[in-house]
Amino acid sequence: MIALLTRDLRLAVRAGGGFGLGLAFFLIVVTLVPFSVGPENMLLTKIAPGILWLGALLACLLSLDRIFALDWEDGSLDLLATSPLPMEALVSIKALAHWLTTGLPLVVATPVFALLLSLPEAGYFPLVLSLLLGTPALSVIGTFGAALTVGLKRGGLLLSLLVLPLYVPTLIFGAEMARRGAQGLDMTTAMMMLAGISFGVIALLPFASASVLRVNLR
Amino acid sequence: MASIWQYANPRKFIETTDRILPWVAGSSLMALVVGLVWGFFFTPDDYRQGSTVKIIYLHVPSALMAINGWIMMLVASLIWIVRRHHVSALAARAAAPVGATMTVIALVTGAIWGQPMWGTWWAWDPRLTSFLILFLFYLGYMALWAAIENDDTAADLTSVLCLVGSVFAVLSRYAVNFWNQGLHQGASLSLDKEENVADVFYHPLLLCIAGFVLLFVALVFLRTQTEIRARRMRALLARERLG
């Protein structure tokens, strides 16, 4: 399991791995927002938590189809399926690798991007905490979508269509937590719900992902 | 008495539904015509909402069927996963566009009703939002069916998607409720009759709901038959190609 994780991380970091693409995409989204809604700081302050959450979510979505597609094309996925590694462990590791290469960098970079959108000072900690709690769920749910569409040519658009509705609860609670935090309101409920969703999907969804991956491999 | 599963044989299913389809379709038409005419022309205007209230005869039944359609797909998917009867998977596939259409009807009639009542075509009210999300789930489900060539693979994948989607749909419902407390009036119908809409509206509404249920059943039967025949045709073509 560790071997698979280190291999995936190594592949992501080496040339052509696409590491950092998500971050660049996130930066571009954040840059484009003031162009589309205007440069007033008041407005930006108000929408900053939501925009940052949406940007992180889209950046996450962007790299989902790479989770299995490359391993599928070169046959590694078949070979992994015949290995001693249980399929549930395989999809969990894949989700973890995706989070480490996409989700975690987003969480770390968010405070910098938040500056660009004049997030109030009180909002930084809740925003980072909400992303830290929420992005694992995005990776795990995304892995399910990627497992559903692996092997489909031009599956990228379909993947978005399948995954985005599943992202709704995570986005609602995550952005709500960040927003309440920025306004200095109580954010306990949203935080509990967000954490609940994350832990729930991490515990349960790999079973569904593994079963659809098995179907797709036969 | 033979087991209920005998109807899972495609041929048996087509024979049986052929026999009862005209009756279901006929009674659906009757119930809808009587219910709608009664509802539109022979009930008084509401003292607050005027005649606009009469759109409930389309709005409430279609909204009910939008949700029940998804539940039916969920049950059919479970049957496919557990017992692997092809008819069950095809029935789920057949129900999706019908359910999606019901969702659109519910959304559109809701907008038409909302405009004079709330002064806006659309509001991000929890119920409306939930229906929009439900519609997205229907879209994804249908898109996945359409994208996969192998029928058994598609049936397996869409079944799991339906299961997972159901959990997330319920989760979304709660999330949306938490996110915005809305304008929408409470449920118009419940088993506790005290809380129901007034009697004069109640009876034609029940008739309309029955009509929509029967209409849904008739359409699903018809579409399942089509899916079975299309599936059979693809199987024969595949067999021919292999020689």
Added chain:
Amino acid sequence: MELTVQDLSVTRGGVPVLEGVSFDVAAGEVLILRGPNGIGKTTLLRTVAGLQPPLSGHVGLEREAMAYAAHADGIKATLSVRENLAFWAAVFGTGDIASALTSFDLAALADRAAGGLSAGQKRRLGLARMVVTGRPVWVLDEPTVSLDTQAVALFAQAVRAHLAGGGLALMATHIDLGLDEARVLDVGPFKAKAPDLDDFDGAFL
């Protein structure tokens, strides 16, 4: 250790292609499947390897006993030959990759990026993976594609070493490997016939 396949029926794309396939391969034996293209050799091998469920019938060994290799070798272009092999050794819980490297004459290439290998060298790397799995049953689908004569001889040697160690092999190939002890099974006679259309639920197949 013996691989017993009983009355196996396999499907491709929901259509049965082979039915009633039975054979056994004892330890130290190699069985070569022959038959025209499209008859279902790949499907049969994938079913035996546990990658897809059989329509009916029985494969006598758990998939945990098998190592499978097909046209795609699962090689990562940006990893070196050694890293590629070490990864599979780690996944299968075996440590030693040195003997696999030498038996396929890859030691000199060990630190090259796998993306820079020729097709034949990649294939050798893919076959070296079979050695590091440490699994007793090799299931090989056209293992000699893009190998030159010398490499085919290396491969035959590796198979012999595997058999000598108590392993067994099942492969589909069209060329003569020089493995005189190999048994050959023609899968042509197992071609599936049209099913009974009144079959419960089976009217689709």
